[in-house]
Amino acid sequence: MKVSQRAAAVAPSATLAVTNRAKEMKAQGLDVLGFAAGEPDFDTPDFIKEACIDALKKGQTKYTPAAGTPDLRKAIAEKLKKENNLDYTWEQVVVNLGAKHSVFMTMQVLLDPGDEVLMPVPYWVTYPEAIKLAGGVPVKLETSAETGYKITPAQLKAAITPKTALLILNSPNNPGGFCYSPAELMALAKALEGTKVMVMSDEIYERLMYGNNKFVSFAAISPDAYGRTLTVNGLSKSYSMTGWRLGYTAGPLDVMKAMARLQDHVTQNPVTFTQPAAIAALKDTTGCVERMRVEFEKRGMLMADKLNAIKGVKCHKPEGAFYCFPDVSAHYGRTIGGVKLNNSMDFAKALLEQALVAVVPGDPFGCPKNVRLSFACSMPQIEKGIDRIQKWLA
Numbered sequence: 001m002k003v004s005q006r007a008a009a010v011a012p013s014a015t016l017a018v019t020n021r022a023k024e025m026k027a028q029g030l031d032v033l034g035f036a037a038g039e040p041d042f043d044t045p046d047f048i049k050e051a052c053i054d055a056l057k058k059g060q061t062k063y064t065p066a067a068g069t070p071d072l073r074k075a076i077a078e079k080l081k082k083e084n085n086l087d088y089t090w091e092q093v094v095v096n097l098g099a100k101h102s103v104f105m106t107m108q109v110l111l112d113p114g115d116e117v118l119m120p121v122p123y124w125v126t127y128p129e130a131i132k133l134a135g136g137v138p139v140k141l142e143t144s145a146e147t148g149y150k151i152t153p154a155q156l157k158a159a160i161t162p163k164t165a166l167l168i169l170n171s172p173n174n175p176g177g178f179c180y181s182p183a184e185l186m187a188l189a190k191a192l193e194g195t196k197v198m199v200m201s202d203e204i205y206e207r208l209m210y211g212n213n214k215f216v217s218f219a220a221i222s223p224d225a226y227g228r229t230l231t232v233n234g235l236s237k238s239y240s241m242t243g244w245r246l247g248y249t250a251g252p253l254d255v256m257k258a259m260a261r262l263q264d265h266v267t268q269n270p271v272t273f274t275q276p277a278a279i280a281a282l283k284d285t286t287g288c289v290e291r292m293r294v295e296f297e298k299r300g301m302l303m304a305d306k307l308n309a310i311k312g313v314k315c316h317k318p319e320g321a322f323y324c325f326p327d328v329s330a331h332y333g334r335t336i337g338g339v340k341l342n343n344s345m346d347f348a349k350a351l352l353e354q355a356l357v358a359v360v361p362g363d364p365f366g367c368p369k370n371v372r373l374s375f376a377c378s379m380p381q382i383e384k385g386i387d388r389i390q391k392w393l394a
Contacts, residue, residue, distance in 0.1 A: 010129050014364035018348065022358035033385040034358040035373035038174060038322070040240040040296075045288045048239060051280035055273040064272050066264035067256075068095025068248070072275045075282045076248050084206075084217040086231065088250045094259045095270045095278075099204045099234035099247030100126055105266075106200050106230050106249060107134035109258045115165035120151045121366035122176050122325065124202070127168055136165070140366055145316065145327060149176045149367075150184065153191035166198045169218055172205040172320025175365045175372040177300070179209065179319040182216040189218065189225040199229040204247075205321040207238040207289050210297040213319045219251075230255065237321075238289050239281045246270060246278050296322050299375040299382055306386040307373075310393060322376045325362070329369035331393060344368050355392040357385050 018036040025032045067073065073090040080086040080093075096102040103126060111117070113135035119127055120141045128138040141159055143149045156167070169188070171180040180188070192199070201218040209215050219229035234247030249259060300318040307315040312330035334341050339350040344361035348371055352358050362370030375382060 006133065009132060011125075011364070014125055015360050018352070018358050018360050021352065025352070025356070030356055032352070032356045032358060033381055033388065035375070035377065035385060036358040036360050038237075038374050038376065039242045040237065040292065040322070040376045041378065042240045042292050044240050044244070045281075045284075045286065047284075047286065048241065048277045048281050052273055052277035055276040060273050060276065062272060064269040064275065065260075066267075066269050067093070067260040068270055069272075069275050072279055073248075075279045076250070079282045080217075080231070080250060084231075085220045086217055086226070086250065089253075092253050092256050093248055093250045094256050094263065095275070096234075096247040096249060096263070097267055097270055098236060098245040099202070099232055101245070101267070102232040102234065102247040102249045103127065103200070103202065104130045104133070105259050105263060106232060107131055107136060108262055109255055110134075110166055110198055110200075110230070111136040112165075114163060116161060116163040118156070118159055118164060118167040118197075119366075120168070120170075122149060122173070122362070122370070123168065123366055124170060124174050125364045137163070139164075142366075145314065148316070149173070149178050149325075150180060151188070153187045156188055156191045160195055160197060164195075164197050166200060167192070168200050168202065170202040171218075172208060172215075174205065174321050175323050175360070175362070175367075175370075176316075176325045177318035177321050177323045178316065179213045179215070182214060182221075185216055185218055186221050189221040192228065193224050197228065199225070200232060201229050202232045204232065204234050204237050206233065208293055208296055208322060209320045210293075210300060210318060215320075227252065235278055235281055238292075239284075240292065241277075241281065244271075244274050244277070246274055296375065299377070299379060300324065302379065303373060303375045303382050303386065306382070306390075310386075310390045312393065318375075322374055324373045324375060325367070325370050326373070327369045328371055336392065344371050347371060351389065351392060355388045357388050357392075 022032045022034045073093040076093045077090045107130045111134040115136045116139045117131045131138045206215045219226045230251035236242040304317045307326045315326035337354040348361040360372040
């Protein structure tokens with residue numbers, strides 16, 4: 001049977017590939033330590049689960065509007081107003097099946113064939129695939145450790161062509177663990193004024209900020225930024241609800257109406273009985289997110305310190321999200337356990353097979369010098385895993 005060129009061109013997720021291989025090895029009885037999956041190890045808070053159970057008991061198992069229930073969309077709009085200083089009506093919000101789906105739907109409603117999308121490096125592995133599936137052309141904006149892996153306003157302006165349709169911003173960043181400051185976002189917004197370039201601001205890690213870093217939604221920077229931005233967010237990372245598949249997009253009304261129409265034919269509605277649970281999460285007063293954030297910050301600092309103690313490894317301390325993104329390229333060219341390390345793919349594969357530590361190679365994120373480690377795991381696992389890496393490299 002023939003497979004379409006569109007489907008055949010989609011690259012597999014490097015994150016899921018490593019995670020699945022690690023699971024296979026664990027099933028064989030091997031003591032694999034996984035730093036691959038971007039998934040909190042905390043359970044979903046009980047009050048959220050109870051809201052879902054209550055909805056099931058009340059028979060909330062039928063279709064809802066494709067864009068989500070008005071009650072949930074109103075709760076999201078209230079959250080965006082209260083926490084992000086973003087004034088959206090509930091009709092300007094569409095609930096998607098996870099923020100990954102939000103990204104896909106954003107590309108489908110904004111891009112025409114040949115439209116260019118500016119994609120700062122490092123980028124999340126799904127961005128280029130979602131762009132290409134919409135007929136768009138990913139355009140990489142290179143960065144370096146010296147610039148904190150962030151683009152500059154001058155670089156942004158120089159990259160804009162008549163074909164440029166969209167800029168992707170992801171702060172806090174996956175995989176880099178860095179954040180743009182309010183001043184840096186303001187400068188980028190200024191650089192876009194007078195252009196037709198739209199912005200997708202992926203803010204899924206907004207609640208996971210560390211140190212003195214302050215989160216600001218890009219659309220809240222200025223009226224001009226508000227008018228050109230689609231804000232993408234969800235509940236997976238902040239509330240440890242990865243399997244619930246609840247994301248959302250907010251933006252100009254005509255775009256959101258188009259997204260709702262498209263979603264009606266693609267997926268219908270988000271799962272009905274999870275939507276009251278999302279409302280409960282958004283109205284949370286228990287402090288559960290902050291408790292998880294504090295623990296993630298401790299883990300992140302520990303992981304970064306231990307990585308930097310390894311000869312030939314350089315790691316910026318994470319400012320947000322739950323990832324360390326060390327540069328391990330000083331070890332390229334070496335042969336360890338009979339395997340020559342030519343790139344991050346070789347590094348990650350050999351580390352998993354020889355030391356039983358799962359990390360994600362940096363190549364699919366656009367950074368071949370780096371590997372990504374998630375610290376959404378226990379302190380003892382971090383201690384044990386980084387010690388294994390140190391011994392393996394030694």
